[in-house]
Amino acid sequence: xxxxxxxDHWSAKRLKEAGADCxxxxxxYTPYDPKDVNDKKHAWxxxxxxxxxANDIPxxxxxxxxxxxxxxxxxxxxxxxxHIVTESMREFTKDRYGVDVLKVEVPVNMKFVExxxxxxxxxxxxxxxxxxxxxxxxxxxxxxFIYLSAGVSNAEFSETLELCGESGVKxxxxxxxxxxxxxxxxxxxxQGPAAFRKWLETEGVKNIENVNQxxxxxxxxxxxxxxxxxxxxx
Numbered sequence: 702x703x704x705x706x707x708x709d710h711w712s713a714k715r716l717k718e719a720g721a722d723c724x725x726x727x728x729x730y731t732p733y734d735p736k737d738v739n740d741k742k743h744a745w746x747x748x749x750x751x752x753x754x755a756n757d758i759p760x761x762x763x764x765x766x767x768x769x770x771x772x773x774x775x776x777x778x779x780x781x782x783x784h785i786v787t788e789s790m791r792e793f794t795k796d797r798y799g800v801d802v803l804k805v806e807v808p809v810n811m812k813f814v815e816x817x818x819x820x821x822x823x824x825x826x827x828x829x830x831x832x833x834x835x836x837x838x839x840x841x842x843x844x845x846f847i848y849l850s851a852g853v854s855n856a857e858f859s860e861t862l863e864l865c866g867e868s869g870v871k872x873x874x875x876x877x878x879x880x881x882x883x884x885x886x887x888x889x890x891x892q893g894p895a896a897f898r899k900w901l902e903t904e905g906v907k908n909i910e911n912v913n914q915x916x917x918x919x920x921x922x923x924x925x926x927x928x929x930x931x932x933x934x935x
Contacts, residue, residue: 702738703729703750705745707915712713713752723759725804726751730764732788733781743792750799761876763849764789779813779825782806783834791841803846804876807861808838811853817864819857832868839870845922846883850877853909855884859915873922881908 705728713724713811726749730742746762753760771778786808793800811817813825826834839846846857849864850858858880882905889897923929 702734702742704738704741705729707749713756714748717756717758721758723761724753725761725763725803728762728764729767730792731766731768731783731785732792743798746793746798746800749799749807751800754799759801760791760799761802761804762798762800764793764806765849765851765878766806771879774810776813776823776825779810781828782810783808783838787834787838787841794841794843800844802873803842803844804849805838805846806851807865808834809861811864813858814864816927818860820834826863835865835868835870836909839872843903845873847876848872849901850875850880850915852879852883855880855911859911860916862912862915866915871920872918873925874916874919875912877912881905881912884908909924925930 705726716724726743728744728746730739732739734742736787766782766789767773768778768785771781786806790805792805793803809826809831811819812821813823814820814828814831815824815826816828817831849863851860858877862875882901883899885900885905888900917920
């Protein structure tokens with residue numbers, strides 16, 4: 702199993718003292734791992750949750766699925782992905798972990814959704830089935846959840862959010878990076894920092910605006926915790 706690790710000189714207390722607004726942890730997780738492996742992962746997530754609760758700092762848990770010996774970009778994994786994502790959400794939404802926000806993968810790979818613009822020719826699911834899989838994964842969550850981009854292109858991630866919006870799933874936003882800036886890396890490598898900065902100010906901004914347009918289907922997480930939003934500087 703792929704076990705988690707922490708930076709030796711940091712703790713939830715130290716992060717808060719340094720000015721952090723939250724703690725985010727990345728965990729590679731699959732329900733297909735042996736029970737003793739996942740028990741170690743569960744205890745690891747619990748310990749961090751206890752630290753965050755004791756220091757009154759929000760806890761974001763990001764989990765990324767895998768299956769040992771299987772190409773995670775291939776058809777076989779695409780068929781397993783909905784179960785891996787759903788069962789991971791089912792596990793870590795439990796109160797015992799103290800997680801405030803789940804950062805999750807979408808439960809399908811758009812390259813294998815028949816009829817999608819990103820479709821690559823091999824079918825794992827139809828669009829209708831993909832909609833149902835979004836609902837199935839979302840239905841097990843009792844905590845707010847946001848989607849990660851998993852490094853796909855801006856066009857593919859935008860289409861993913863479109864499909865999610867069409868399904869009516871009440872997701873709470875996204876936390877993504879590469880889907881907005883990775884296409885600029887060759888610019889940086891070949892033309893240098895100034896050209897990359899220019900790319901960020903034009904194409905990079907367009908990518909962010911593109912994602913923002915698709916986020917109209919997202920919902921606030923404040924009602925889940927029965928709190929009112931506080932404006933910065935208020």
